[in-house]
Amino acid sequence: MSVDEILNLVDVERIYRHVFKLEGARHPIATPEKLNEAADYIHSQFEEYGLAVNDQEFKVEGFDATFRNVEGLISEGDGPELLIVGHYDTVADCPGADDNASAVAIMLEAARVLSQAKIVHDVRFVSFTLEEMNPANVLRLRMTAQDLGLMDARNRYTSVHAQKLMKQLLELQRKSYSDGKNPSEALAEARSQLESQMSESEAKYAREMEEMLKGITLVSWPGKSFDMGSAFWVDEAVRAKRQVLGVICYDTVGYTSEKQHSQTFPKGIDPNVFQTYNVKDATVGNFLAVIGDVNSGKLIQSFCGQCKLDLVGLPFACLQVPLQYEAIAQVMFDLLRSDHAPFWRAGIPAIFLTDTGDFRYPYYHTQADTIDKLDFDFITKVCKATVATAIHLTHKA
Numbered sequence: 001m002s003v004d005e006i007l008n009l010v011d012v013e014r015i016y017r018h019v020f021k022l023e024g025a026r027h028p029i030a031t032p033e034k035l036n037e038a039a040d041y042i043h044s045q046f047e048e049y050g051l052a053v054n055d056q057e058f059k060v061e062g063f064d065a066t067f068r069n070v071e072g073l074i075s076e077g078d079g080p081e082l083l084i085v086g087h088y089d090t091v092a093d094c095p096g097a098d099d100n101a102s103a104v105a106i107m108l109e110a111a112r113v114l115s116q117a118k119i120v121h122d123v124r125f126v127s128f129t130l131e132e133m134n135p136a137n138v139l140r141l142r143m144t145a146q147d148l149g150l151m152d153a154r155n156r157y158t159s160v161h162a163q164k165l166m167k168q169l170l171e172l173q174r175k176s177y178s179d180g181k182n183p184s185e186a187l188a189e190a191r192s193q194l195e196s197q198m199s200e201s202e203a204k205y206a207r208e209m210e211e212m213l214k215g216i217t218l219v220s221w222p223g224k225s226f227d228m229g230s231a232f233w234v235d236e237a238v239r240a241k242r243q244v245l246g247v248i249c250y251d252t253v254g255y256t257s258e259k260q261h262s263q264t265f266p267k268g269i270d271p272n273v274f275q276t277y278n279v280k281d282a283t284v285g286n287f288l289a290v291i292g293d294v295n296s297g298k299l300i301q302s303f304c305g306q307c308k309l310d311l312v313g314l315p316f317a318c319l320q321v322p323l324q325y326e327a328i329a330q331v332m333f334d335l336l337r338s339d340h341a342p343f344w345r346a347g348i349p350a351i352f353l354t355d356t357g358d359f360r361y362p363y364y365h366t367q368a369d370t371i372d373k374l375d376f377d378f379i380t381k382v383c384k385a386t387v388a389t390a391i392h393l394t395h396k397a
Contacts, residue, residue, distance in 0.1 A: 003391055006117045007311045010109060010387060012380045018045075018105035019254075019371050022088070023095045028065065028135040029142075030092040035129065038088045038104075039070050042127045045108050046072030049115040051125070058232045062136035069229045072111055072125045080243035081122045082394050084110055084386060086250040087131030087229065087339055092155070097371045098361060100131070102254030106383045113387050120394045122245070128339050130228030131251070137212055137225065144208045148201040165202055169194055175267075177333040183221065184213040218329040222342045230339035234346050244343075245393060246299040247350035251338040252357040252364070253382050254374035257285040264359045266334035271317070277308060278315035285360035287315040288382060291335055291352040293344045294322050299351045299393075306388035307381075314381040353382065 026035045039055070046053045051072035058067055070088075073081075086103030090096030104127055111125045145151035150162050157163035169190050176186030191198075191206045198206065216224050223231025237244065257263075263285035265271050271282040279287045288307075292300045300320050307314040321328055321335065325344040328335055335352070336344070343350040358364040363373055 001117055001119065003309075003388060004311055006113060006119070006391065007309075007384045007387060009113045009116060010380060010384050012376050014112070015105045015109050015379055015383060016371075016376055018108050019097055019101045019374065022101040022104060023097050023371050025092060025094055026088060026090045026096060027092045028063075028067070028089065028130065028133075029139055032065065035089055039068055039127075039129065042070045042088060042104065042108065046070070046111060046125065049112045051111060051115060056233060056236070058229075060130070060134065060136050060228060063139065065135070067129045067229065069129060069233055070127045074111075074115055074120060074123045079122050079394075080245040081124045082245045082390060083124050083126060083247040084390065085126045085128060085230070085247060085339055087128040089129050089132050089229075091132050091365050093367055094365055095367065095370050097369050097374055098254045098355070099252045099357065099364065099369060100250070101371075102252065102374060102379055103250035106250055106253060106379060106386060109383050110386045110390065113383075114390055117391075119396065120390050121396050123390050123394055126233060128227075128229035128233065131226060131230065131339050134225050134228055140212060141205075141209060145205055148205055150201055150205055161199075162202060165194060165197060166205075169206060177218065180218070180330045182213075182217045183225070184210050184216065187213060218333060219326050219345070222336075222345060226337075227339055227342055231342040234342040234348070238346055244348050246296070247340060247343050247348060248299070248303065248353065248386060248389065249338060249340040249343070249350055250353045250382070252355050252361060253288065253353055254376075254379045255285075255355045255361045255363075256287075256375040256378050257360065260284060262360060263356065265356075266332065266359065268332065269319075269334075274317040274319050275304075276315075276317045277304065278313070279317055282317060285355070286378075287317050288378075289352075289354050289356050290316050290318040291340075291354070292318075292320045292350070293328060294320070294324055295344075295347060296320065296349040296351050299349050299389075302392050303351060303353075303385060303389045306385045306392060309384075309388060312381055312384045312388060314378075314385050 054071045056069040172190035340350040340352040
């Protein structure tokens with residue numbers, strides 16, 4: 001089959017059905033059954049496509065449950081593997097259509113098409129769990145907040161004052177990250193600015209958050225606070241000396257907007273540093289962001305090249321940061337907010353593909369993150385670019 005024939009196999013209706021099936025909160029505390037149903041669905045799809053399937057199970061200290069990353073492998077060789085990955089969990093009370101059913105749908109359709117085409121080898125698809133949080137930490141904080149009377153049993157703040165104050169606290173903490181402060185230090189600085197407005201219970205709750213974050217740095221947080229599943233996968237791969245050609249990681253890849261100023265950028269990042277294709281105005285959110293670190297040049301070049309194919313035509317804004325993980329963590333924390341971060345930390349080439357989440361998507365981490373918000377023509381182009389990239393990098397002669 002030619003590349004064009006293979007790309008024509010990508011089916012927008014199948015992509016839609018995957019998001020339709022997965023939509024709904026997939027959360028380890030609020031809806032653990034839905035989290036497991038999502039994993040079962042991904043597993044069943046990989047089996048249907050004839051992939052070698054594996055559930056990589058792991059535990060989280062302080063939490064009584066077993067979690068699993070779901071893997072499907074196309075393998076007819078012994079070379080290093082290309083990974084195509086995205087997480088399947090959500091935050092609480094969020095249907096997670098864009099974050100991150102859109103990514104899982106692309107991954108599943110790419111797996112179907114590439115397994116049917118039979119011209120690639122050593123491509124591993126992995127859907128990670130617990131990207132959004134460490135459930136043990138979340139449960140600990142919720143119990144503390146409830147004991148202090150700040151939250152009810154439905155995890156709602158019991159007063160406007162507490163709701164507004166905690167939102168301010170986290171916003172100030174996030175701003176401190178750009179100064180290179182560690183999470184606990186950043187939170188302590190934020191608390192000091194707001195303490196005069198805090199009740200005794202609110203101050204106690206903030207100090208409990210600080211205590212929980214002690215020992216976590218901007219470099220070490222993947223696998224401790226977030227990215228639990230991907231960090232576990234990377235740690236196991238490093239121990240086993242598994243060879244990874246590169247990683248294509250998606251997170252929130254389904255929303256576009258044609259409105260002026262619909263696209264914003266993290267603090268300290270100038271939109272003019274991006275290399276673009278078919279992007280007339282970087283403040284209009286109708287393109288895919290492609291982010292790589294200093295090790296990921298070959299992946300970026302391949303993926304962006306496939307975006308320009310006639311059958312793809314995917315507008316993108318691309319940035320290869322000329323830094324290693326540790327330096328990025330200190331100066332561009334927002335570029336690490338997904339499952340590519342543990343790979344960068346391990347020196348493994350990886351690209352992060354995203355519609356930029358809360359820098360574009362007004363429904364990010366809300367109950368309005370639903371299927372009707374998504375641009376399925378755009379998602380289909382991302383899937384085609386992924387399929388073409390996998391062929392370009394792993395096609396067997």
